[in-house]
Amino acid sequence: MPEDTRTRIQDIALRLFTEQGYEATSLREIAEELGVTKAALYYHFRTKDDIVTSLVDMRMQEIEKLLAWFRSQPRTPETRRELVVRYARMLRERRYLQITRFLERNQTALRANPEFIRIREALLEITTELSEPDDPPAVKLSRSMSLFALHAGKWVMHSETVPEEEMNEAALEVALRLVEP
Amino acid sequence: MPEDTRTRIQDIALRLFTEQGYEATSLREIAEELGVTKAALYYHFRTKDDIVTSLVDMRMQEIEKLLAWFRSQPRTPETRRELVVRYARMLRERRYLQITRFLERNQTALRANPEFIRIREALLEITTELSEPDDPPAVKLSRSMSLFALHAGKWVMHSETVPEEEMNEAALEVALRLVEP
C-alpha cells in the first residue's frame, strides 16, 4: 500500500496524538516514525497546528453534512431515531472513529482550534435540537446522552470479549432508548 | 478566608489545569496568579507532578471508600441503586466535582500517573461489577453509562437555565433508569 508522505504523516500523527496526547507528541517523534527528519515535515505542513487541523477537517465535513440534513427535517420522533442511526453509521468508518477518539481525548489542547470549535458547536446544536425547550430536564439530559452511548459502545467496554457487530447493535439499542422518552 | 499558600497553589493549579489542560499550564502561570516566582512553588511542592498528585489524591480516598463499600454488599438491584445515589451525593461536594472535571479533561496527560491509574481501575471495577458476566451487552453498556449520566448532568447542559437542584434530580433519575434494566 504505497501512500504518499502527506497521508502517512497524518496516520502517524493521529495515532500518536491519540495515544500520548497532542501536546505530549513532538514533531521529532512523528519524523522518527516516518523515517525522516523534523525539517522534512515542514515541507508538507506549515506548522504542527496545520497537521491537527487537517485531521479535524475530515470529521467536520461529515458532521456538518449531518447537521444540515437534520435541520432540513421536521422535528419528529422518527427524525430523531434516524439521526441516531445515521450517526451510528458514521462511527462504523474506521477513519472517522479514530478521529472521534482523538478529539475526545484532546479537548483541552484543541480548545482554541477554530475547526474544532465548529465541530463542538455543530454537535451541541444537534444534541440541543433533539429536545424541545419545554421538555423536562431528565428528557433533555437523556437525549443529549444518546450520541455518547454510541461512542461508549466503542471504547467503554474494551475489556469485554463481545464481538464487534454485537456491540454495535447493543450501543444502537441503548442510544435509541435514550432518545425515545 | 486566610488560606495557606499550599492550598492556594492547589486551587489555582486545579483551575488552570482544568481550563487549559495540564501540559499547557506552566509553573510560571501558576506562580504569576499566586503573585510569587516559580522558585517559590518548589518550596511547597517538589515537582509539577507532585501538585497534580496532591489533587488526584483527594478524589482517590473517596472513590476507594465507595469501592470498598460496594464490594462488601450483596449484588442486588437495591445495592446498585444505592451505589448510584451515593456517587451522586459525592458529586454534590464542590471540591470533588472540580477534581472530577479536571480528571475527565486530562486523561491522556495523566495516563502514567499511578494515583490516576488507581482511580481508573476502581471506577472500572465499579462499572464492571454493576453487571453480571452473562448480562446481555446492551445491559452492560447501559449500566456502565449510569455514573456518567451524573457527570453529564453537571456539564453537558451548561447552556441551560435549569436550576441546579432540579438538574441534580434529573441526572439521578436518568442514572437510575440506566442502572435498572
Add this chain to the structure above:
DNA sequence: GTCTATATCAGGATAGAC
C-alpha cells in the same frame, strides 16, 4: 522532498542569598 545546521524560545528544576 529531504537533509544539516541553527535560531529562538519556554519549560521544569536547582543553588544559594535574604
Add this chain to the structure above:
DNA sequence: GTCTATCCTGATATAGAC
C-alpha cells in the same frame, strides 16, 4: 517562604545546500 540567577533540555521553526 520567597527571591534572583542560572542551568539544562527539548520544543517549534527557518535557512539554505543537495
